[in-house]
Amino acid sequence: MTDDTVTVPLHAVAHGRAGDKGNRSNISIIAYSEDAFPFIASQVTKERVLKLFAHKGASHVVRYDLPNLRAFNFVIDDALEGGVNSALSQDLHGKTLSFLLLGEITVEVPKSVIPNGSPYLE
Amino acid sequence: MPKTVFIGSGAGFSGDRLDAALPVIETLSRRDGPRYLIYEVLAERTLAIAQRIKMRKPDQGYSPYLDKYLRLSLKAAMENGVRIVSNLGAANPAGAAKRVQELAQELDLPPPHIGIVIGDDLTAAMSTDDIGSLETIEGISIAGKEIVAANTYLGAQPIADALALGVDIVLVGRTTDAALVLGPLIHEFGWAPEDYDLLATGTLAGHLLECGGQVTGGYFCDPGFKDVPGMDNLGFPIGEISEDGSLVIAKAENTGGIVTTATVTEQILYEMHDPSTYLTPDVTLDVTQVTLSADGPDRIRVSGAKGRPPPATLKTTVSADGGWLAEAEMIYAGPNAFARAKMAADIIKSRVRAHGVVEDLRVDIVGVDAVFDNDKSARRDAINEPLNGEFRVRTAIRTDDKETGAYVNDEVLSLFCSGPAGGGGYRCSVTGQVNTASILVPRDMVEPHVRAEEIKP
Numbered sequence: 385m386t387d388d389t390v391t392v393p394l395h396a397v398a399h400g401r402a403g404d405k406g407n408r409s410n411i412s413i414i415a416y417s418e419d420a421f422p423f424i425a426s427q428v429t430k431e432r433v434l435k436l437f438a439h440k441g442a443s444h445v446v447r448y449d450l451p452n453l454r455a456f457n458f459v460i461d462d463a464l465e466g467g468v469n470s471a472l473s474q475d476l477h478g479k480t481l482s483f484l485l486l487g488e489i490t491v492e493v494p495k496s497v498i499p500n501g502s503p504y505l506e
Numbered sequence: 507m508p509k510t511v512f513i514g515s516g517a518g519f520s521g522d523r524l525d526a527a528l529p530v531i532e533t534l535s536r537r538d539g540p541r542y543l544i545y546e547v548l549a550e551r552t553l554a555i556a557q558r559i560k561m562r563k564p565d566q567g568y569s570p571y572l573d574k575y576l577r578l579s580l581k582a583a584m585e586n587g588v589r590i591v592s593n594l595g596a597a598n599p600a601g602a603a604k605r606v607q608e609l610a611q612e613l614d615l616p617p618p619h620i621g622i623v624i625g626d627d628l629t630a631a632m633s634t635d636d637i638g639s640l641e642t643i644e645g646i647s648i649a650g651k652e653i654v655a656a657n658t659y660l661g662a663q664p665i666a667d668a669l670a671l672g673v674d675i676v677l678v679g680r681t682t683d684a685a686l687v688l689g690p691l692i693h694e695f696g697w698a699p700e701d702y703d704l705l706a707t708g709t710l711a712g713h714l715l716e717c718g719g720q721v722t723g724g725y726f727c728d729p730g731f732k733d734v735p736g737m738d739n740l741g742f743p744i745g746e747i748s749e750d751g752s753l754v755i756a757k758a759e760n761t762g763g764i765v766t767t768a769t770v771t772e773q774i775l776y777e778m779h780d781p782s783t784y785l786t787p788d789v790t791l792d793v794t795q796v797t798l799s800a801d802g803p804d805r806i807r808v809s810g811a812k813g814r815p816p817p818a819t820l821k822t823t824v825s826a827d828g829g830w831l832a833e834a835e836m837i838y839a840g841p842n843a844f845a846r847a848k849m850a851a852d853i854i855k856s857r858v859r860a861h862g863v864v865e866d867l868r869v870d871i872v873g874v875d876a877v878f879d880n881d882k883s884a885r886r887d888a889i890n891e892p893l894n895g896e897f898r899v900r901t902a903i904r905t906d907d908k909e910t911g912a913y914v915n916d917e918v919l920s921l922f923c924s925g926p927a928g929g930g931g932y933r934c935s936v937t938g939q940v941n942t943a944s945i946l947v948p949r950d951m952v953e954p955h956v957r958a959e960e961i962k963p
Contacts, residue, residue, distance in 0.1 A: 399732055399768065401725065403777030406644040406944075412775035414768065439880045448781050452797050452810070453771045459779050465881055468551075469646070469828065469941045472868035472902040475877040484878045503730050 388495050395486035396504035397497055398424060402482040407467040408459065409437075409478045411485050415454040420497040424456065425449065427491045436488060437463045437481075458485070511694045513542040513687050513711070514588075514744040514758065516579060518718025520547040520571050526718065526742045527579045529758035533744060535586035536759075540694050543583055544686040545592035546716045547571055553680055554825030554940045556596035557655035568602030568677075569594040576606060581613055584674060591665060591686050595622060595677035597655065602677045603961035617963045618675055621668035625956030626680040628656040628822050628947065637824055642943035651826035654940060658822040658952045661787030662708070663699075665689025668958035676958075680823070682786050684712025687745065695749045705789035706813030707751040710796070713784075714755055714773050714808070715745050721755060721773040722763035722804075736762015741804075753808045754801050765804040787820055787949075789813040819946035828939030829904055832911025834918035835872075837898040837931040844893035846926040847871045851883075851899055853925060854917050858903075865905050867914065872898035898931075904939065911936045 397420040400413040413428065415421040430445040437445075437460050444461040468476045475481075498504050514534050516527030527543060534541040547569050560567025572594045583590055595602040599622035610618050628637060634653040642648060657680035666689045668676040676689070688708040691697065697704045714721050721743045723734035734740075741761025746754040757765050774793055778784055784791040792812040801807040838847045851869040858867050870876035871886055873896055879885040901918055905911045915934040922929060 395731070399726075399728065399772070401772045401776055405777065405779070406646075408779070410775070410777065410779055412772060414771050414775075416768075439884050441880070446780075448794075450775075450781055450794060450796075452795065453767075453774065455771055455775060457775050457778060457781055469943075470904065472866065472881055472904065473877060474870060474872070474900065474902075480877045 389492055390495055391490050391492050392498065392504050393487050394424070394428060394489045394491055396502060397491060397493055398486065400482040400486060402479055404464060404467060404477040406469070407462050407464050409463040409481055411458045411460065411482050413456045413458065413485065416499045417497055418454060420493065421451065421454050423491055423493045423497065428456070428489055430458070432489060433458050433460065433485065436485065440465055508748040508750045509694070510539045510746055510748045511542070511691060512537040512539055512744055512746055513544060513690060513715060515546070515715045515718045515742045516543050517545040517547055517575060518716060518720055519549065520552055520569065522718055523740070524574050524578055526740070527575070528582065529761045530742050530744060531579060531582045531586060531588050533758045534588050540690070541586070541588045542690045543579070543588050543590050544715065545575055545590070545594055546683045546686060548593040548596055548680065550823050550942045551825065551940045553596055553657055553823070554655040554942070556598070560597045565601050565604070567596060567598035568605060569596045572602055572605055573609065576609055577613070580606070580609060581615055584615055584618060589669070589690070590675045591690060592676070593678050593681060593686065595679045597679060599624060599677045599679055600961055606675060606677070607963050619673040620675045620677060620961050621671050621673035621958055622961055623660065623664040623668055623676070623678040623681065623956070623958050625664070625952065626657045626660050628658050628952065630955055631951055637945070640945045642824070642945055644943055646943045648824055648826050648943050651941070653824060653826050655825040656822055658820045658947060659787060660956060661685050662688035662692050663788070664956050664958050666692035669693040671958065671960045673960055683716035684709045684786060685788065687712030687715050688788060691747055702789050702813030702815065703811065704751045706791045706811040707753050708747065709786055709789055709791045710774070710793065710808065710811040711745045711747050711753050714770065715743050717773060717776065718742050719763060720776065721769055722757045722765055723769055724763065726769050726772055732768065734762070734764050738762065754805055755808060756805045765806050767798040767800070767806060770798055770806045770808065785817050787816055789816050818949060820949055820952055822945050822947050824943050824945055826941050828941035829906045830908050830911045830936055831902065831904050831939050832915050832934070832936045833900065833902045834915040834934035835898055835900045835932065836918055836921050836929045837896065838926070838929055839896045840928065841894050842892055843895055843897050844871070844874070846928060847897035847899050849926045850921050850929060853921070854901055857917050858914055861913065863903070863910060863914065865903050865910070868902045870900040872900055876900070908936055
């Protein structure tokens with residue numbers, strides 16, 4: 385197996401789900417493998433996530449690490465342009481936003497941590 | 507062998523699949539132990555809407571989905587000794603009980619024993635003026651707005667109390683979703699209020715089961731990356747919880763879907779903020795030490811939930827009138843469609859502003875990541891090249907009066923004859939809105955009003 389390093393969207397090495405409470409979004413990011421976890425831990429910082437959601441008005445990000453579950457929980461304040469009470473977006477709850485994070489945050493990882501059969505290896 | 511209780515989910519929200527409960531009941535009927543089926547159908551706004559209906563028609567105000575769900579499942583549940591626990595009671599659990607009694611009669615079933623929980627309606631303890639004057643968790647002011655409903659999230663104990671009356675069905679209004687599962691466990695195992703780790707495990711079980719198929723591959727499948735077989739016949743989850751606090755998440759037999767560490771992890775963190783401090787009226791749940799392990803095909807063992815004492819206050823959702831949301835859409839397709847859609851968007855913005863409408867107007871172009879964009883379309887405005895394809899112009903505005911919203915929709919409609927070439931597929935809506943905010947109230951203000959009772963036919 386080659387261990388070339390590649391830059392890929394987070395979607396190649398992790399999955400996640402978004403939820404909302406008021407104007408706060410929480411997005412879980414779960415590594416597909418133990419091996420991918422440390423790369424995400426070191427590269428997907430709360431600063432990068434805050435910057436990604438800045439255009440929506442995000443004011444603060446906390447990242448909770450759950451190594452037992454190979455997971456991170458990002459809690460993003462003011463990410464939903466008012467949330468379900470006052471947002472004008474098609475997606476008042478921000479349910480689609482897990483894929484904004486998975487698609488637009490990139491990580492530099494050895495190819496070996498991308499799951500076998502992943503379209504990102506083609 | 508420690509005693510094991512089996513709790514299946516029949517619905518994770520009010521619009522869920524009506525028939526999902528049937529394979530769950532069938533699977534439960536083959537399990538040796540107490541069996542329960544929960545339906546979680548009560549979103550924050552749903553209860554406010556139910557409250558409004560009850561004000562006009564006092565015998566209604568229970569979930570409008572009650573008939574749809576229970577007409578399909580009531581017979582099978584009753585014949586197989588599956589007790590139903592649900593928040594189908596919404597704003598009127600007693601009315602819901604009456605309706606289930608009628609439904610049983612219509613289905614030629616013996617009269618079911620039905621228990622209800624009341625006391626979540628905070629307006630029984632406080633005036634709406636006093637409620638409106640309280641500070642909200644979100645910092646939103648609700649003072650001066652018409653308060654439609656104020657309901658406190660009750661815990662699991664009153665559901666356990668209802669089950670102790672010997673009923674087949676428990677109908678509640680606002681409790682925590684997890685309480686629908688923890689209530690039966692407290693009833694079956696006699697867990698005490700200080701058994702924090704056991705209550706934490708029961709709460710986590712409830713958190714995993716309350717969204718139905720979201721833990722069995724629903725809202726999870728990402729073809730080519732996270733594949734799930736049989737999504738058209740998604741099997742809903744069944745929790746197996748033992749007296750000693752062991753917990754396995756499984757699913758209905760002969761169905762699609764999967765239960766894996768990945769599906770369970772996504773649901774553990776769903777709508778969770780600080781994973782060490784998930785507050786409920788029963789216990790403060792800490793999932794940071796949770797581990798997952800395979801326990802056979804489509805079976806995941808969940809261990810390590812920790813509990814601490816619950817908070818001294820109870821969360822209450824206050825719902826107030828929220829005016830109107832008006833939305834309208836028009837689609838453009840083919841060569842240069844993006845430029846035509848952008849021109850349509852500019853025309854609408856210019857005309858609405860000139861008309862003197864002051865409320866914020868959002869104009870999306872669906873097809874260029876509109877949901878990832880902001881109200882000011884910063885991402886879209888950064889696109890400079892012409893694009894061919896399909897682009898749907900969509901407007902949204904919130905107004906106090908219905909007429910202003912309808913006017914904005916009419917501006918989109920007028921693009922048919924007066925806008926750029928080739929617009930089509932117009933559609934629109936103006937819908938009444940309910941705003942919600944959360945307040946914290948002392949337990950002793952609510953708990954004296956809470957009780958479980960049986961509704962006799």
